[in-house]
Amino acid sequence: MTIKLLSEDVASRIAAGEVVERPASVVKELVENSLDAGATRVDVETSKGGTALIRVRDNGSGILSHEVELAFKRHATSKLERATDLEHIATLGFRGEALSSVASVSRMTCITHHASEATGTQLRLEGGTVVHRSATGRPPGTELIVEDLFYNVPVRRKFLKTERTERRHIDAFMTRYAIAYPDTAFTVVHDGRRTVNTPGTGDVREVLLSVYGPDLGGSLLEIPAALTLDLEIQIRGFVGPTTIHRANRGYVTLFINGRWIEDLRLSYAIIQAYHTLLPVKRYPIAFVMVEMPPEDVDVNVHPTKAEVRFRDGDSVFRAIQRTVRATVVAQAPTTATWSLDQTGSPTVTGGAQTSPSATDSQTQQNRARLAALRPSQSHIRFPPAKSDPTNLGTPVTGSTTPGDAGAGVPDAIPVQPARAQSDQQLPPLRIVGQVATMFIVAEGPEGLYLIDQHAAHERVLYEQMLSNATTGQVPSQPLLEPQVVSLPADEADRLEEALPALHKLGLETEVFGTNTFLVRAVPAPLKQIAPADLLADVAAAAGESSPIRAELEKIVIQHICKRAAVKAGQVLSTEEMTRLIHDLEATENPRTCPHGRPTVVQISTETLARQFGRDGAA
């Protein structure tokens, strides 16, 4: 084999592949250039998910006429002069690769006008080669038009996902930049449809309201400036309250010195900050911006600049974790009471402002919740029983107030997921009470049965919803007043795609405007969930599911049942427990929750006797 140098053409297309992976990477590079050029207004337009056209127009500095060709040369940049400049980069770009990379894999037009010159310049390139140049008029600023992306790299074109997916990536990126750069007004229009539109007034809350809608945008908590202890590492941003959570970590966004980065460890610092404050397997929404000395961060790790290295990663981790936790804990409702709002949804009110140290423990939180949740105030409603529930044995009467949460079953006792009486079925059970506001204690033919109330209710709801969906008989509960729900652009897009499947589930929702939906009716078993939460869950589920419809329905049902099921920490009356066990018995798979965890654990009478040293003896 002979070794040959790659031709300039092939080499530049390979290099381009590192920077330009998909339409969203083109948008990212062009928008970053606009921001570096000091633009206060950036308009993005695409057609066919960006594969046919991407147009980015700004009112930034513009490019000097005699430098336009140079800007399209590889490693040509106005942002770095000396190698030492690499140590304190304050601009988003610096590698001088983007324009040349994008140009080499598309047909590109650049129309630019530097404010100091009388006329502007128009340059047209195909596959990186200049094919046309002329003088032109336009207000100061730059417009870059990218057509037929990857027309000369068919492999890459083949690997692109659907137009929808590409649009979503662009929206997800633009939404984040709009929040991080509130002084700049952004618009995004896909095939004539506007998905992002921010005012550029410098007010981050206004941007949040515009991209996330009034519900979510209005409820995010601002990290107070006073929480920054380390003068070198400033943390700003907005984080969700503990009542708002999502099924995956995709809603955690990190900016370091104005640059969106993806860093698993630092994302984990944010997730950690919510430790014990969110249900298991649920993740926060957070938007955290770190400002620190540029010389302490190395952004020159990867061509896309999304990866960074820190001189002292631990202190960044700590600073983020502490500020976020303090923000969330200080504003979390700790002595909440539950009540019903006009729509019949439970709402939490009366959250007290407490100092972080006083609430920084799960036990204290649980106590506060217990105190607040008298049985009379709980609004858990179970679906009507299908037959007479009295065949469950005689429920004990008397107090259902939980005992000390610590007084559980000692570790030494061997427990096992309850064995099947006849295959999967549950034996008749007699309710004894509730432990730790988490488990129902019951007696059955083989001894003691502990039922996880959340897992059991999840199973009941799941099977009801699923059978409703397959028979097409969906009990739908119309809302007294249809509710308007806004979602971020990428979520809205996913939801829109899932709408037909949702109708089958009794969730009557229609598109109401840009990223906005009108909810008319919800599935009856889920009527206590706020419509906004329901739609957010569905959008998240739709993002995870395979394209197969039946799968989508299943995943959506799993997600919403998880939220709808009674939580640990809710006091249940004997009647409610009886109803739950009864409904659980009627399910096809009463012994596991939809995620496969056990719902029932059994301790035999013999094991109990042995623990008391009574084996054999009377």
Ligand code: ADP
């Ligand atoms: P980099 O951003 O790393 O410098 P690029 O290839 O993205 O490299 O851009 C090359 C150069 O072109 C930039 O350094 C800048 O001088 C100029 N440029 C690109 N886009 C714009 C724009 N929108 N407004 C003004 N100048 C621009």
Ligand code: MG
């Ligand atoms: Mg650049």
